[in-house]
Amino acid sequence: MSDTRFTKIAFPLADVYGLLEPGPVILLTTCHQGRSNVMTLSWLTMLEFEPPLVGCVVSNRDHSFAALEATGECAINIPTAELAQAVVGCGNTSGADTDKFATFGLTRQPASQIQAPLLAECFASLECRVVDSTLVPRYGFFVLEVLEAWRDPALEDHPTLHHRGHGAFMLAGETIHLPSKMK
Amino acid sequence: MSDTRFTKIAFPLADVYGLLEPGPVILLTTCHQGRSNVMTLSWLTMLEFEPPLVGCVVSNRDHSFAALEATGECAINIPTAELAQAVVGCGNTSGADTDKFATFGLTRQPASQIQAPLLAECFASLECRVVDSTLVPRYGFFVLEVLEAWRDPALEDHPTLHHRGHGAFMLAGETIHLPSKMK
Incomplete structure (x- = not known):
């Protein structure tokens, strides 16, 4: 459980890669036939x-597979380390028999372009649509387009969680800056 | 440049996900027609x-694209933060006109199953073969099978680099452990 609810504002689509490229654990939300769910994924x-x-x-x-395939929509929500218990809880349970939002104290917020909810306790949320399912049968690999991005501008750093397996999570450390021509 | 050269031993294939899942920047090596190259990738x-x-x-x-497509082989090498200058250097230059190994002080070691070299200054290296090129034309997305993995057992933590864009890198922080049923 976490008491922190972030106030997210629109975030430039061109900067989204900087949120995901470092490899954070994410909480993926879906909504199908009026029922929403959330899963842990990295x-x-x-x-x-x-x-x-x-x-x-x-x-x-x-x-979540059936909802994602049927609706072609989901939200990627990025938790901070403060949400570690909910992240593990969502990974250890199934939406088939658990209301994970109630169980792990996650607050749903309406998205602007999709039915899947955004999570108030996550500092960033990305509204996504499935645009390519070619590799779904082979690897469950969905290609998503980010339609709209939201981020709390008050949070300077990204204190994210990074999964190392078997309950071990690496916490994001400090950020260094180097002269780079890389985007 | 880094003076640290790691002594890697065989690492279980089943544990490879724990090396890559947290999202480290990697150095990808290839070898084509007797010429090796290295690129930064995350x-x-x-x-x-x-x-x-x-x-x-x-x-x-x-x-590196042509070498990877032609040979179907590469190695994924995982650098520590100590190699930050070489990581940025390899990202800012092209193998078309630069011998990046000499320029950034990277030492090639022979792999066991592929022609592409492993990097002595990286704490882990994965020998890979391309097994699926379906999404290469659309996204440059290569599916690789890890044939053999190597890691220095003396390095307890993984002090990896994580790219946030425009020369900003997040350093790996401490590792926490939570009761988890997740693999």
Whole structure:
């Protein structure tokens, strides 16, 4: 549980890669037939800068798979380390028999372009639409376009969680700056 | 430049996801027609646990693209923060006109199953073969199978670099442990 609810404002699509490229654990929300769900996920990568394309793996063993396939919509919510218990809780339970929002104290907010909810306790949220399902049968690999991005501007750093397996999470450390021509 | 050369031993394939899932910047090495090259990359994700499958984006604007496409082989080398200058250097230059190994003090070591070299200054290296090129034309997205993994067992933590864009890198912080049923 976390008491922090962020106030997110629109965030430039061209800068979305900077949120996802460092590899944070994310909370993926879906909504299907009036029922929303949330799952923990960290198999994702940027595929294009702008419009931002993101590839992510949702297995057909995950309860969210059916909702994602049927609606073609989801939100990527990025939690801070403060949400570690909810992140692990959402990973250890299934939406088939658990209301994870109530159980782990996650507050739903309406998105602007999709039915899936955004999470108030996450500092950034990305509204996404599935644009390519070619590799879904083979790897559960969905290509998502980010339609709209939201981020709390008050949070300077990104105190994200990074999954190392078996309950081990690396916390984001300090940020250094180097002269770079890389985007 | 870094004076640290790691002594890597074989690492279980089933544990490879723990190296890549947190989202480190990697150095990708290739070798084509007797000429090796190295590029900086952080658009990659796990796709399967075992055998480990990794998806990574190499653009056709990258000099390494032709080598990767022609040979179907590469190595993923994971640098520590100590290698930050070389990581940025490899990202700012092209193998078309620069011997990046000499310029940035990177030492090549022979791999066991592929022609591409492993980097002595990286604490872990993964020998990979391209197994699926379906999404290469659309996104430069190569699916790699990790054939063999190497890691220095003396390095307890993974002091990795995580790219946030425009020369900003997040350093890996401490690792926390939570009760988790997640793999």
